[in-house]
Amino acid sequence: MRFLLPRIGFLLILALAVMALPARDVDSAASEADTTCAEGVSPDYYEIELVTTRKVSGARLAKGVGEVTYVQSPFGISLSEDGSYLVNIDVSMSNVKLADGKQLVAWVTTPQLDEISSLGALDENLQVSGQTDFNKFLLVITLEPAGEEPGTMWTGPVVSRGMSRSGLMHTMAGHGPFETEPCAVYGY
Amino acid sequence: MQRFRFNGLLLAAVLLIPVLPAQAQEMDHSMHMHHGHDMSAGDSLAWRMAPMDGMTMPMMPEMMDDVPDTGAFLPGFGMDVSMLPEARPSEIIDMANGDTLRMDASMVRRTINGREYVMMAYGGMYPGPLIRADRGAKVVVEFTNNIEMPTTVHWHGLRLDNAFDGIPGLTQDPVETGETFTYELKFPDTGMYWYHPHMREDVQQDLGLYGNMLVDPTEEDYYAPVNREVPLILDDLLVDANGLFPYGEEAPTHALMGRFGNVMMVNGITDYSLDIEAGEVVRFYLTNVANTRTFNVNFGGARIKVIADDVSKLEREQFVSSVIIAPAERYIVDVYFDDEGTYEITNAVQAIDHFRGTFVPETHQLGTISASGSASADHADAFAEARTNEDTIADIDGFRRYFDKAPDHNLRLTIETKDLHPMTMRMMEVDTLYFPPIEWNEGMPMMNWLSTGDEAKWTLLDEDTGKKSMEINWQWEVGDVVKIRVFNDPASFHPMNHPFHVHGQRFVVTHIDGVPNRNMGWKDTVIIPVGSTIDILVDVTNPGKWMAHCHIAEHLHAGMMLGFEVRDPSMPNAGR
Numbered sequence: 134m135r136f137l138l139p140r141i142g143f144l145l146i147l148a149l150a151v152m153a154l155p156a157r158d159v160d161s162a163a164s165e166a167d168t169t170c171a172e173g174v175s176p177d178y179y180e181i182e183l184v185t186t187r188k189v190s191g192a193r194l195a196k197g198v199g200e201v202t203y204v205q206s207p208f209g210i211s212l213s214e215d216g217s218y219l220v221n222i223d224v225s226m227s228n229v230k231l232a233d234g235k236q237l238v239a240w241v242t243t244p245q246l247d248e249i250s251s252l253g254a255l256d257e258n259l260q261v262s263g264q265t266d267f268n269k270f271l272l273v274i275t276l277e278p279a280g281e282e283p284g285t286m287w288t289g290p291v292v293s294r295g296m297s298r299s300g301l302m303h304t305m306a307g308h309g310p311f312e313t314e315p316c317a318v319y320g321y
Numbered sequence: 322m323q324r325f326r327f328n329g330l331l332l333a334a335v336l337l338i339p340v341l342p343a344q345a346q347e348m349d350h351s352m353h354m355h356h357g358h359d360m361s362a363g364d365s366l367a368w369r370m371a372p373m374d375g376m377t378m379p380m381m382p383e384m385m386d387d388v389p390d391t392g393a394f395l396p397g398f399g400m401d402v403s404m405l406p407e408a409r410p411s412e413i414i415d416m417a418n419g420d421t422l423r424m425d426a427s428m429v430r431r432t433i434n435g436r437e438y439v440m441m442a443y444g445g446m447y448p449g450p451l452i453r454a455d456r457g458a459k460v461v462v463e464f465t466n467n468i469e470m471p472t473t474v475h476w477h478g479l480r481l482d483n484a485f486d487g488i489p490g491l492t493q494d495p496v497e498t499g500e501t502f503t504y505e506l507k508f509p510d511t512g513m514y515w516y517h518p519h520m521r522e523d524v525q526q527d528l529g530l531y532g533n534m535l536v537d538p539t540e541e542d543y544y545a546p547v548n549r550e551v552p553l554i555l556d557d558l559l560v561d562a563n564g565l566f567p568y569g570e571e572a573p574t575h576a577l578m579g580r581f582g583n584v585m586m587v588n589g590i591t592d593y594s595l596d597i598e599a600g601e602v603v604r605f606y607l608t609n610v611a612n613t614r615t616f617n618v619n620f621g622g623a624r625i626k627v628i629a630d631d632v633s634k635l636e637r638e639q640f641v642s643s644v645i646i647a648p649a650e651r652y653i654v655d656v657y658f659d660d661e662g663t664y665e666i667t668n669a670v671q672a673i674d675h676f677r678g679t680f681v682p683e684t685h686q687l688g689t690i691s692a693s694g695s696a697s698a699d700h701a702d703a704f705a706e707a708r709t710n711e712d713t714i715a716d717i718d719g720f721r722r723y724f725d726k727a728p729d730h731n732l733r734l735t736i737e738t739k740d741l742h743p744m745t746m747r748m749m750e751v752d753t754l755y756f757p758p759i760e761w762n763e764g765m766p767m768m769n770w771l772s773t774g775d776e777a778k779w780t781l782l783d784e785d786t787g788k789k790s791m792e793i794n795w796q797w798e799v800g801d802v803v804k805i806r807v808f809n810d811p812a813s814f815h816p817m818n819h820p821f822h823v824h825g826q827r828f829v830v831t832h833i834d835g836v837p838n839r840n841m842g843w844k845d846t847v848i849i850p851v852g853s854t855i856d857i858l859v860d861v862t863n864p865g866k867w868m869a870h871c872h873i874a875e876h877l878h879a880g881m882m883l884g885f886e887v888r889d890p891s892m893p894n895a896g897r
Contacts, residue, residue, distance in 0.1 A: 178811040178852030208645035216670035268680045302755035303678035
């Protein structure tokens with residue numbers, strides 16, 4: 134009980150902060166979002182934008198995207214036994230000039246970097262496809278020695294990186310009211 | 322200065338996070354003792370605080386005294402439960418062509434987890450009687466309404482005559498208490514189907530009004546051989562310490578996310594068990610009758626092979642690690658229990674903790690299968706083969722030329738809100754960076770409970786005409802092949818997955834997010850994940866006035882339905 138009052142105090146502070154946001158009615162049916170779906174293109178909502186680190190010569194202006202679709206299943210969506218989403222990731226990069234003896238490799242990793250998995254080396258068209266069952270993950274493109282099979286962890290510098298849509302889900306405390314996240318970038 | 326203030330708030334919030342679980346529990350308890358709700362209501366119909374099993378958000382003080390904008394309602398309230406007949410387990414009713422079944426809906430006594438409830442049943446059974454007939458048969462069901470609400474019966478998935486589809490105001494008048502309506506059923510497609518009310522499903526179906534119809538093939542070797550066949554009906558029920566949690570009287574509550582239950586049931590019981598012999602291949606016929614919950618079903622590690630979905634076999638049988646089944650969907654799966662032992666049937670999902678912004682593994686025990694001894698017939702070799710179903714492929718072949726046609730209709734799934742609780746609006750606005758493709762749990766039970774269809778109007782928007790929901794009345798003809806592109810708008814206010822059901826016709830899913838579907842079967846219900854675009858191709862064969870709608874009961878009542886009319890050119894007045 135003696136701990137209850139301070140907790141309620143914190144709660145009230147949080148509540149007041151949230152209440153300070155302007156309320157509005159929403160008619161989302163009138164939103165301007167594009168609804169067309171090009172054949173074979175993943176939904177924009179789950180698309181991962183790859184942002185260059187600007188630290189790798191020949192890739193400082195690199196652009197890239199990870200398109201996310203469900204692994205085929207009879208159920209429309211695909212899950213692992215524990216309920217994690219199983220998704221295809223189709224990675225494509227551009228604006229990259231690779232030095233001789235180098236290749237790009239795509240990786241997925243949890244935000245804590247405690248689990249890392251390779252999607253494979255990008256081909257001559259700077260594309261590679263793979264799958265993951267991580268629920269929140271980072272997509273990382275690194276520069277590696279050409280011709281080598283990706284190991285369990287990248288060795289070269291990070292060229293680009295992006296975050297899965299689920300990675301945008303974070304603590305309520307970190308959302309807009311506290312101005313610690315670039316929520317507006319994502320349409321909030 | 323402003324930066325300092327926000328950082329201070331952030332610090333307070335971060336410090337708050339570690340104490341949340343205890344906080345939520347203390348609040349849950351304390352809320353039962355004060356504020357505007359009658360917390361010692363017992364069997365009274367005063368609103369009491371919604372169960373907080375999935376509660377991860379801290380309760381906002383501003384919301385503590387609020388109740389939904391509708392009265393509390395429990396059918397059978399005030400009845401002496403001991404005077405009601407105890408419902409009995411489901412029985413199989415084998416029906417031959419031309420047979421008649423007399424079946425009622427009535428109030429019954431059910432005992433769940435040792436507690437007695439006033440509930441409803443078809444034919445006095447939970448689930449209702451399993452009607453079994455051969456493909457091509459026609460039977461009659463003389464239905465009598467003995468519950469205290471008007472009702473109808475919808476025969477889900479059957480391509481039957483329009484007059485018997487069970488839609489109040491469209492195909493028939495409601496069946497009032499004491500009245501009888503005669504339904505004529507026909508079974509053109511092999512598979513598992515189900516029946517349920519099409520009035521206040523959120524109440525009547527939730528309280529037990531559902532049953533299966535199994536249509537047997539007339540062909541030899543239609544399915545691979547198995548040792549036994551078992552129907553599994555998945556459901557959940559929302560209860561608290563005072564009993565069944567009340568429903569909305571004038572309109573359903575839980576309009577935002579649907580009414581998640583906190584008691585899981587298989588075939589109407591919480592301790593489902595099945596004794597088999599080791600080495601058996603068991604064919605399970607799965608049906609999800611829950612108001613809103615999608616299940617991810619495992620069989621304790623036993624191998625699973627999907628045979629068929631709603632209305633037909635798949636083109637190719639397929640091994641899977643689990644069965645994902647949305648409300649109203651059916652799947653037929655073969656499961657091989659190769660060793661002696663106990664196999665737990667579970668629902669394993671990744672729930673979302675909205676406050677912490679994390680996925681949380683959640684597993685629900687659904688039942689137990691005990692394997693011992695040795696199976697008398699060995700079907701392991703047949704199980705190991707994933708058959709290619711040439712009959713399904715040939716049936717679909719006639720439609721492949723339409724797969725890449727331009728959509729005839731573009732439908733957007735969205736929601737319009739009005740006068741939602743201000744706190745709900747504000748909390749939602751700060752939690753809109755990510756919505757899961759499918760909502761596996763109820764992470765915001767209080768906000769969800771407070772919403773009714775008056776505040777949350779779920780909408781089917783025809784992108785081509787601008788018409789919404791029941792303003793839509795598509796005009797088709799028998800023989801048409803209609804492509805509908807359904808887009809679940811992630812930019813809408815709290816987008817959610819929707820199981821989209823088309824009455825009276827069958828369809829195939831041709832594309833999922835633009836990717837061609839490589840293993841089809843005929844369906845009547847398909848899940849539309851958040852952000853996704855699903856193309857369905859409808860085989861228009863059945864004249865009449867029909868509906869298509871979201872099968873989350875609360876979303877249906879919150880407006881998420883449309884109409885379409887199928888005209889038969891050879892019968893100019895048919896369906897008019």
